[in-house]
Amino acid sequence: MSLPSTSVRPWKQRGRRLLAIAGSCGLAVASLTAVAPAAHSATAAPGAPVARATAEAPLAYVTNYSDDTVSVIDTATTAVTATFAVGGGPKGVAASPDGARLYVSNGDAGSVSVTDTTTGMVTATVPVGNGPSGIAVSPDGTRAYVVNSALQRLTVIDTATNAVTATIAVGSAPQEVAVSPDGNRAYVTNYNARSVSVIDTATNAVTATINVGGFPQSVAVTPDGSRAYVTRPYSNSVAVINTATNAVSANVPLTDGPYDVAVSPDGARAYVSRGQGATVATIDTATNTVTATTAAGNTPRGVAVTPDGGHVYTANGNSATVSVIDTAAQTTSTVPVGTTPVDIAIAERPTADLGVELTATPRPGLLNGRIEYAVTLTNHGPRTLASAAVTLGLPSATGATSPDCALTTGKATCTATGLAPGAKVTHRVTVPVSALSLGTSYTVTATRTASAPTDPNPANDSASRTCTATTALIINCT
Structure with a gap:
């Protein structure tokens, strides 16, 4: 979601931006002060989300409009782990399906x-013209769709080339x-036109215009694609569109300026931020009735649901915070972020699974017996392996050689960079065998010691081979 262009006019003054929110949403003007990212603190609500046990919990990305930044929240700990700069006045945010890339619309x-x-x-x-606000990425990750509020258009970006291919x-x-x-349709809310445009993504043509009334703001489609939920802050309601007929099939009354909407992964619930009420409403999608109201921060706007459906995150524009709602307990905790948080996207953590394989080949010789070890590093994806290091513990303190690994006493370190999904690289290390080994065992273990991005699968991070030498002429490897 993003700030509504018709009802919100942001500007800079004395080095800070103020957010003026006019009559259509009924919100007061607030002066905002930046809050440094910190660990989350509990609100008056009784309880906080339980941290996920896995280190692979998804990440939440929050656009901070007044700071020109994005805050990154680890959903396992509900703490800000990074803040990075983007363009002027970031509004909408969306992630690629693999979590590797983030797309941020810079309104200013x-x-x-x-x-x-x-x-x-x-x-x-990517230049897209005046007034970019809402943004979404296609399910296959090949296109990004950007709403241009000032230009009354939808801009299409080819994500492979980062070029605009259609308006x-x-x-x-x-x-x-x-x-x-299924990626076949895009739905755009037209605030002043009180309608929703339906776009065929194959032809980039508007195939239907649905009159929904009430100055529509945000839209979310159910996982089965059968319905679209549209917030209408001015009329205090949420419209439900039957996507098969392109007609409004239900209306859900909802006070306090319903603003953004997100649907749970199982499609059973829709969560709506209520900008005037500092709350999030839960709609049962089977009955289209409000079943719960949960506290959030001041002026909640962007709303997103974790992939497991356990938590809802809201960007609270006038409190420089994100609210984290436990959907089972209906309790809330708070994460301080940057100034004027607007939108939020939750995506799985980008990962590249590095697999380590090791072979050992005996090379008998009267005076130069040796064992040649080959360590193969394979990127099982889903994204490019930026860098990795694998360490081999060597049985001989000295004498080992390698054409491409760094050698220190008793250790070899082999690296890989820029390894595409499915690609592999093999490094070789040679260990000398003593002429009179008398049954000496030579065991080498190769272990991943570092990699970026995160490796999600420790089970294939190491491999071992053992060779036994009676003499330099008799070497057996298993």
């Missing part, structure tokens, strides 16, 4: 920042975009 800069989530570095800046005219003051799970 008229651009989209493409960021490597492992390094936090902007790798490309699509939509309704007046478009705000947000959502893509159907």
Whole structure:
């Protein structure tokens, strides 16, 4: 989600931005002060989310409009682990399906920042024209869709080339975009036109315009693609669209300015941030009734659900915080982030599974018997392996040789960089065998000692081979 262009006018003054929110959402003007990222603190709500046991919990990315930054929250610990700079006035945020890249619409800069989530570095800046706000990535990761509120259009970016490939005219003051799970359709809310544009993503043509009324702001599609939920802050309600008929099939009354919406992974619930009520409402999608209201921070805007459905995150624009809601207990904790957090996206942590294999080949010789070890490093994906180091413990303190690994006493360190998914590299280390070994055992273990991005599978991180030498002429390896 992003700030509504028709009802919100941000500006800079004396080195800080103020957020003015006018009548359509009924919110007061607030002066905001930056809050440094810190560990989460509990609110008055009784309880905090239980940290996930896995180190591979997804990450939450929060756009901080006034700071020109994105905060990264580890959902296992609910703590900010990094903050990186993007373009001017970041609004919408979306991640690639593999979590490797982040796409941020910069409302003040008229651009989209493409960021490597492992390094936090902007790798490309794509000009898209005035007023970019909402943004979404196709399920296959090949396209990013950016709403241009000021230009009344949807911009399509090819993610392989980071180039704009199409612009699509939509309704007046478009705000947000959502893509159907099959990637065949995009839905754009047109605030002033009080409609939703339906776009065929194969042809980039508007195939339907649905009159939803009430100044629509945000939209989310259910996992089965059968319905789209549309927030209408001005009319205090959420419209439900039947995507088969492109007609409104239900209306859910909801007070306090319903703003953003996200659907749970199982499709059973829709979560709606209520900008005027500092709460999040839970809608049962089977009955389209509100079943719970949970406390959030001041002016909650962007809302997102973790992949396991256990927690809901909201970006609280006027309190410089993110609320973390335990969906089972309906309790809330708070994470301080940057100034004027606007949107939030949750994505699986980018990973590259490095597999380590080791072979040992005996090379008997009267005076120069030796064992040649080959360590093969394979990137099982899903993303490119930026760097890795594998250490081999050597049985001989001295005398080992290698054409491509660093050798120290009793150890060889082999590295890999820029390894694409499915690619592999093999390094070789040779260990001398004594002429009179008398049954000496030569055991070498290769172990991954470092890699980036995160390695999700420790089971294939090491391999061992043992050879036994009676003399330099008799060497057996298993």
